[in-house]
Amino acid sequence: MIDIITSILLFLGLFFFLGGSIGIIRFPDFYSRLHPAGKLDSMGVLLSLCALALYTVKSLTMGNFLTAAKIIFIVSFVFITSPTATHAIIDAGMRAGLKHWNKNNNQDKKEEKP
Numbered sequence: 001m002i003d004i005i006t007s008i009l010l011f012l013g014l015f016f017f018l019g020g021s022i023g024i025i026r027f028p029d030f031y032s033r034l035h036p037a038g039k040l041d042s043m044g045v046l047l048s049l050c051a052l053a054l055y056t057v058k059s060l061t062m063g064n065f066l067t068a069a070k071i072i073f074i075v076s077f078v079f080i081t082s083p084t085a086t087h088a089i090i091d092a093g094m095r096a097g098l099k100h101w102n103k104n105n106n107q108d109k110k111e112e113k114p
Helices: 002-026 030-056 062-096 103-112
Strands: none
Touching (some): 030 062
8 A cells, every 4th residue: 555655745746846847848937947947846746755664665674764754854954045045046046147038028029030
C-alpha cells in the first residue's frame, strides 16, 4: 500500500515539475516566468520528497525515522528559501528596469516589423 501511495506522490511531483517547466518556456516575460518557477517547483519538491520520506519509513527503524525527519526538514527549508529567492530575483529585475509584458507592447513590436 505504501508503494502505491509513494508512486502516486512521485508522479504528482513529476506532473508539477513538468507544469513548471512548460510555464517557464511558454510565458512571455521575466516576471510571469518566475511564477511557475516558484510555485510549481516548490509543490513538485514537496510531493517528491514526501514520497521519498514515506518510502524511507516503510520499515520502521530509528535510522529510517531520522532519515525521514531530515527529508522533512529539507522540505521546510525549501518552502522558506524558494519564495525568498523568487522575491529577490523579482526585485533585481525591477531594479534593472525590466518592464512588465502587456498585450499592447507585444502588438507594437509586431507592427514595427514589416
